[in-house]
Amino acid sequence: MSDSFDIRDILHEAGSRPRDLVGILHRIQDRFGHVPASVLPAVAKHVRMTSSEVYGVLSFYPRFHLRPPARHVVEVCLGTACHVRGGDAVAEELGRTLAIRPGETTTDGQIDLRTVNCLGCCAIGPVLHVDGRFEARVTAGRAREIVLGLRRVERKA
Amino acid sequence: MMRLAHPGHLEDWRARLREEASSPARTIVVTAGTCGRASGAMELAEAVRAAIESRGLSGRIGLLITGCHGYCEWEPSLVVQPEGYFYGRLGPADAAEIVEKTGLQGRIVERLVYKEGPRSKAVTHLADLPFYRKQLRRLTEANLRLDPERIEDYVQQGGYGALAKAFFEMSAAGVIDEIKASGLRGRGGAGFPTGIKWQLGRDAAGRPKYVVCNADEGDPGAYMDRGLLEGNPHSVLEGMIIGAYAVGASEGYVYVRAEYPLAVANIRRAIERARELGLLGENILGSEVHFDVQVVQGAGAFVSGEETALIASIEGRRPHPRQRPPYPAESGLWGRPTTINNVETWASVVPIIDRGAGWFASVGTEKSKGTKIFSLVGRVRRTGLVEVPMGVSLRDIIDDIGGGALPGRTLKAVQTGGPSGGCLPAAGLGVAVDFEALARAGSIMGSGGLIAMDDRSCMVDVARFFLGFAAEESCGKCAPCRIGTRLMRGILDRIVAGLAVNSDLDRLEALAVTVQAASLCGLGRTSANPVLSTLRYFRDEYRAHVEDRVCPAGVCRALISLTIDPALCTGCGLCRKICPVDAIAGRPKTVHAIDPALCIKCGACVEACPPGIRAVRSGPVQAERKAPGRGRRRS
Numbered sequence: 001m002s003d004s005f006d007i008r009d010i011l012h013e014a015g016s017r018p019r020d021l022v023g024i025l026h027r028i029q030d031r032f033g034h035v036p037a038s039v040l041p042a043v044a045k046h047v048r049m050t051s052s053e054v055y056g057v058l059s060f061y062p063r064f065h066l067r068p069p070a071r072h073v074v075e076v077c078l079g080t081a082c083h084v085r086g087g088d089a090v091a092e093e094l095g096r097t098l099a100i101r102p103g104e105t106t107t108d109g110q111i112d113l114r115t116v117n118c119l120g121c122c123a124i125g126p127v128l129h130v131d132g133r134f135e136a137r138v139t140a141g142r143a144r145e146i147v148l149g150l151r152r153v154e155r156k157a
Numbered sequence: 158m159m160r161l162a163h164p165g166h167l168e169d170w171r172a173r174l175r176e177e178a179s180s181p182a183r184t185i186v187v188t189a190g191t192c193g194r195a196s197g198a199m200e201l202a203e204a205v206r207a208a209i210e211s212r213g214l215s216g217r218i219g220l221l222i223t224g225c226h227g228y229c230e231w232e233p234s235l236v237v238q239p240e241g242y243f244y245g246r247l248g249p250a251d252a253a254e255i256v257e258k259t260g261l262q263g264r265i266v267e268r269l270v271y272k273e274g275p276r277s278k279a280v281t282h283l284a285d286l287p288f289y290r291k292q293l294r295r296l297t298e299a300n301l302r303l304d305p306e307r308i309e310d311y312v313q314q315g316g317y318g319a320l321a322k323a324f325f326e327m328s329a330a331g332v333i334d335e336i337k338a339s340g341l342r343g344r345g346g347a348g349f350p351t352g353i354k355w356q357l358g359r360d361a362a363g364r365p366k367y368v369v370c371n372a373d374e375g376d377p378g379a380y381m382d383r384g385l386l387e388g389n390p391h392s393v394l395e396g397m398i399i400g401a402y403a404v405g406a407s408e409g410y411v412y413v414r415a416e417y418p419l420a421v422a423n424i425r426r427a428i429e430r431a432r433e434l435g436l437l438g439e440n441i442l443g444s445e446v447h448f449d450v451q452v453v454q455g456a457g458a459f460v461s462g463e464e465t466a467l468i469a470s471i472e473g474r475r476p477h478p479r480q481r482p483p484y485p486a487e488s489g490l491w492g493r494p495t496t497i498n499n500v501e502t503w504a505s506v507v508p509i510i511d512r513g514a515g516w517f518a519s520v521g522t523e524k525s526k527g528t529k530i531f532s533l534v535g536r537v538r539r540t541g542l543v544e545v546p547m548g549v550s551l552r553d554i555i556d557d558i559g560g561g562a563l564p565g566r567t568l569k570a571v572q573t574g575g576p577s578g579g580c581l582p583a584a585g586l587g588v589a590v591d592f593e594a595l596a597r598a599g600s601i602m603g604s605g606g607l608i609a610m611d612d613r614s615c616m617v618d619v620a621r622f623f624l625g626f627a628a629e630e631s632c633g634k635c636a637p638c639r640i641g642t643r644l645m646r647g648i649l650d651r652i653v654a655g656l657a658v659n660s661d662l663d664r665l666e667a668l669a670v671t672v673q674a675a676s677l678c679g680l681g682r683t684s685a686n687p688v689l690s691t692l693r694y695f696r697d698e699y700r701a702h703v704e705d706r707v708c709p710a711g712v713c714r715a716l717i718s719l720t721i722d723p724a725l726c727t728g729c730g731l732c733r734k735i736c737p738v739d740a741i742a743g744r745p746k747t748v749h750a751i752d753p754a755l756c757i758k759c760g761a762c763v764e765a766c767p768p769g770i771r772a773v774r775s776g777p778v779q780a781e782r783k784a785p786g787r788g789r790r791r792s
Contacts, residue, residue, distance in 0.1 A: 018473030026415070026454055047473065060475045060632075061456030063415050079377035080572065080608050081534035083622050089759035093737045096757075117459065117626060118377035119416050121192050122532055122606075123229030123540035134195030140737040140759050 005036045011046045021047045021057060025064055034065040062116075070105045070112040072150045075129040076143075079118030082125035086139070090126050091115055093140035097147055111150060160435040163443045164321040167312070174313040181219035183260050185209075186236045186301060190225025190387045191419050192541075197248065198233035204252035205235070209260070218260040224300045224388020224423075227542035228288050231271070236283050236301065243283035244269040273560070287539070291557045293520065294544045295528045296504055300388035305423045308430040311391040317436060319510035323399045324444045327510075332403040333359060336506065338514035340526035344381075345371055345499030346577065346603045347679070348525070348592040351506075354496060357486035358404035361494035366406040368397055369471070369490070369497040372413040372420065373455045373462035376575030377626060379606030381530040382500035384542045386413065386420035389504070390427035394450065396503035398441065399510055401448040404496050409450040412467050415457060425452050459576075459630035463678050464489075464497045466632065477634045478678035499604065501530055520546035525591040529602070533559050535609040536566065543607075545590070552586040555609055565768025566611040569710075570695070574603025576623050576630075577683030579690025580616060599690050601683075613763070615712035616695040617702050620687045621649035627684035638681030641672035645688060652699065653713040655706040662699055666692055711775025714758040718778050721762075723748045725772035732762035732773055 010027045014020050024043055028035050035058060044051040058064050076082075076091040091102060094113055098106050102115040121127045124136035128143055135146060161167050185205050189198035202222050209218050228234065231245035237259045244255060244266065251269055258264045270279040271286060280286055303310035311317070323332050337352030358366065370393060374382040386393060397409050411428075413421050428450050431437045439447050453471050460466045461476035468489050470476035489495020505527060509517045518526040525547040531554060533543045538560030545554060551571055555561065562568040568583045579600035581588065588598045595602050610619065628642040648665045651657040669685035669692075676682045692699065701707045708716040721732070721741075728746040740756040743749030751762070751773075758775075766773040 019471060021473040022453065022456060022470065026456070049473075057473065057475055061458050063457030080575070080606070080619075080622065081378040081540075083377075084535045084608060084610055084614050084619070086760065086764070089757075089761065092757070093759065096738075116416065116457070117630065118375065118379075119191075120374065120380035120383045121195055121229075122378050122380055122534040122608075123542075124192050124195060124232065125534070127195070134191070136192075136195045139735055139761050141735050141761065144737055 005032055005039050007039050007042060011042065014046070016046050016048065018047050018049055021049065021054065022061075025058055029064060032068070034068045037066055070110055072111045072131055073114065074111060074147055074150075075114045075116045075119075076102070077119045077121070077125065077127040077129065078115045079122055079125070081122035082118075082127055085125050087126040089140045090128065090138055090143045094143055094147060097144045111147065160433075161442055162435060162440075164325050167317055167321055167442060171312050171315075171318075174309055178313060179216070179219065182217050183240075183263070184219035184221050184238045185255065185260055186221045186223055186238060188224070188226045188232070188234055188236075188301070189222050190229075190384060191417070192225055192229035193232040193234070194419070196232040200249045201233045201235065201247055201252060204249035205256060208253040208256040212256065212261075214256065214261065218256060221304055223303060224305050225384045225542065226301045226388075227294075227297055227384065227544075228286070228539070229541040230539050231288075231541075241282045241284055243271055243281070243286060245271055287560060288541065288558055291549075291553065292544050293528050293546050295508060296392070296501065297384065297388070297530060297542060297544045299392065300384070303389065305388055305390055306426055308391060308427065308434065311389070315511070316391055317395055319507045320395050320398055320436070321442060323402055323510050324442060324446060329359065329403045329405065332399060332510065335514050336403070336509060339509045339517040340514075340521070340524075341502065341505055341509060341517065342525065342592065343498060344501035344505070344529065344604065346574065346601065348602060351498060351502055354486055354498070355400065355403050357484070358406070358494050358496035361487045363488075363493045365408060365493060366404055367490045367493060367495040368401045368404065368406045368409045369467070369495055370397055370409070370411040370500060370503050371462060371464065371467060371497055372411055372417075372424075372500045373467060374417070374500070374604065375414060375459040375462045375630075376577075376604050376606050378534055378572070378608045379532045379575055379604055381532050381542060381605050383417050383420050384530070385500050385504050386417070386424050390420075390424040391431070392504045392507050393424065393500055394427050394431055396506035397450060398436065398446075398448055399506050400496060400498065400503065402446050404494070406496065407447055407449075409448065410453050410471055410490075411450060412453045412455060412461070412471060414455040414462075421452060421454060428452065458632070459626075460632040460678075460680055463680050465678070467497070468495065475632075477632050478680070480677060501605075520548075522548040522589060522591045522594075524593055529590060529605060531590075531605045531607045533607045533609070535572075535607075536563055536611040536614060537561060537568075537609040538563060547591055548589050550587050550589050551581065551607070554590070554607065555586060559609065562609075562611050565771065566613060568609060568611050569614060570610045570616060572600075572608040572610065572619065572687070573606065574601035574686075575606045576626050577601060577680065577686055578603045578606070579686045580610070580619065580694065581690070582694045585694075599693055601686070613710060613712065613760070615653075615708055615710035616691045616698045617649065617652055617708075618710075618712050620691045621646065621653055623687035624649055624684070627680075631681065631684075635675075635677035635681060637672050637675035638677065638684060641668055641676070642681075642684050644668055645672070645685070649688075652702045653708070654715045655702065655713075657703045659703055662692070662703060707777045711763065712760070716778060717758060717775045718753060719751050719756055719758055719760070719762060719773060719775050721749050721751055722772045722774060723750075725770055727770060727772070729767065729770070731765040731767065735761045735765040737761065
């Protein structure tokens with residue numbers, strides 16, 4: 001087990017059957033922000049699966065990440081309701097502002113841009129989810145202000 | 158913590174809670190589901206609390222923070238009880254005045270009262286709001302009366318009474334008969350009769366048996382289940398316990414998508430409290446029933462809402478669906494009988510047991526009984542969660558409750574049933590919300606997403622959106638879905654890019670029919686529905702894209718250019734202010750113009766231009782068209 005990712009207590013508290021796997025992965029990601037590949041053998045051993053089986057489950061789910069997130073995570077909701085109200089234009093504008101595609105991280109490593117398929121806030125779309133906070137009824141222009149705002153905070157800090 | 162070891166204990170506790178309940182003269186109810194919180198409900202609630210405390214009014218004015226009451230468009234909002242005064246779109250700065258005038262003196266704060274438009278009549282009471290007037294909120298109404306974190310609130314209002322009644326006054330078979338008699342059909346989408354499903358689960362051989370609550374609400378554009386789980390988690394839990402008694406299950410799972418953290422937190426807490434009280438665990442309420450529930454979180458995969466995939470996910474495998482039969486009722490989790498129902502279905506069980514099958518079936522149509530919650534979203538004036546009796550028409554919902562199209566727009570279509578559903582044209586909205594009627598019209602009830610689209614929505618783009626979703630979310634297990642959705646998406650990409658030829662439409666249709674016939678699971682089989690329904694009702698729009706290389710709705714960027722009509726422009730500057738790329742130039746009160754070299758065609762300016770002016774237009778591309786790489790051009 002990697003020194004920097006000590007998951008002993010998580011495994012200790014969790015069950016050790018295959019059915020406990022997804023819960024364990026959630027707890028690891030909650031703590032470290034991602035599921036580091038280095039913990040997979042220990043997890044696999046704990047739930048009595050092979051590392052490749054664990055990897056197969058982990059990689060299937062879009063919400064699990066093998067890489068650590070950037071300091072800021074910006075998610076653009078692309079559910080149907082957000083789509084018909086201009087969610088795409090928001091995603092595109094953010095891509096242009098940050099000079100990356102959804103799924104990538106800015107070159108300074110500060111902002112992750114992601115798209116998600118519906119956050120269930122359809123009545124107030126298009127919706128942005130920025131560092132766990134929802135932004136309702138965004139336009140492409142306001143979305144840009146929001147992410148540029150993240151950068152400004154960055155510079156002050 | 159006390160344990161309720163006898164049905165009498167529950168009654169005693171309820172009586173005590175009612176006695177002890179503080180009865181402030183008024184209670185300020187802040188609706189704080191996820192939508193409300195996104196709009197600032199918690200800041201509002203804190204400001205109300207501070208205003209009450211700073212004035213020393215704690216005994217006289219109560220504060221209740223609840224889940225969502227449905228009118229998400231008007232968040233953050235609050236209701237002052239007992240009168241039922243409604244204020245919406247509030248800021249923390251409004252709190253002090255509301256506490257003082259309405260909370261203390263019972264007077265209305267005129268400037269905060271609901272108004273449809275600047276010249277409309279003011280509406281002071283929640284029940285009179287156009288959004289609520291035509292609804293029948295049997296399941297969702299309680300959201301306004303209880304703090305979802307407090308089991309005390311739920312019990313005080315009669316909660317777990319249905320459970321006690323089922324356990325001590327009814328046999329398991331009697332419970333199933335009652336559910337059958339009610340005519341309740343599964344609210345997850347397929348509409349299978351719930352009582353029959355329970356009967357199958359009860360009759361199935363094998364132990365232990367399981368019940369599962371499917372709260373993996375992945376349909377983009379739908380959030381009814383979130384509303385119930387966040388706002389009234391005990392109603393879902395109580396329904397599951399009654400179901401477990403009926404089918405003889407000893408373990409239950411609530412499978413919630415990870416995108417709903419507040420719902421996860423609230424149902425977890427509800428389970429903990431129920432367990433502490435002895436409403437879960439061994440010998441529930443002193444009966445012979447042993448039953449406990451765990452929460453399992455999904456992790457962002459749409460397919461895990463399919464019941465066989467959901468089972469695989471709980472077991473710790475990749476959420477791949479499998480062929481049915483055998484159905485989960487016979488062979489589900491770990492090969493054991495498993496009764497899976499959706500959140501809304503489980504929540505419907507409680508009032509059926511409480512008030513009887515006849516009460517439940519007193520509204521609805523011949524084959525679709527009771528009420529149904531819809532998430533009414535998209536391009537209508539009023540959006541939110543809507544509960545209506547089955548049998549009302551889509552037009553009633555869209556026009557009366559939703560207020561019809563946005564100002565200056567005309568309604569074009571309504572998409573029902575999410576990625577498995579279809580688009581019905583505005584002319585066909587007389588169709589009743591009824592499982593069979595919607596299916597006959599070429600769509601489905603699905604779980605209850607209603608997405609309104611207007612003349613600013615391109616139906617080809619919408620079909621492309623859904624196919625993109627289907628292709629991305631396909632689990633990959635079967636080829637028709639894995640490859641077919643990608644091929645369909647590719648054709649749709651070419652159509653919106655102005656690169657398609659006529660034969661592409663035939664290929665698209667043929668692929669859709671193949672995917673529908675040959676996919677392994679329901680999600681694959683229905684993934685073609687958005688294509689088939691739009692081809693059926695909006696073929697002209699496809700033709701316009703293919704033959705004329707025009708997007709009539711002005712959405713598909715390759716086929717449009719944006720211009721400002723100098724004869725109409727008043728120079729108000731709204732378009733210039735909203736343009737994200739500063740492509741619009743013009744001084745105030747002079748005619749504005751769009752620089753086509755900078756314009757990204759996002760359409761924000763079209764939306765921003767006031768409905769009475771409509772100077773900004775999207776029209777066909779002005780410049781020469783790119784020749785398609787292949788095929789024959791229409792001459």
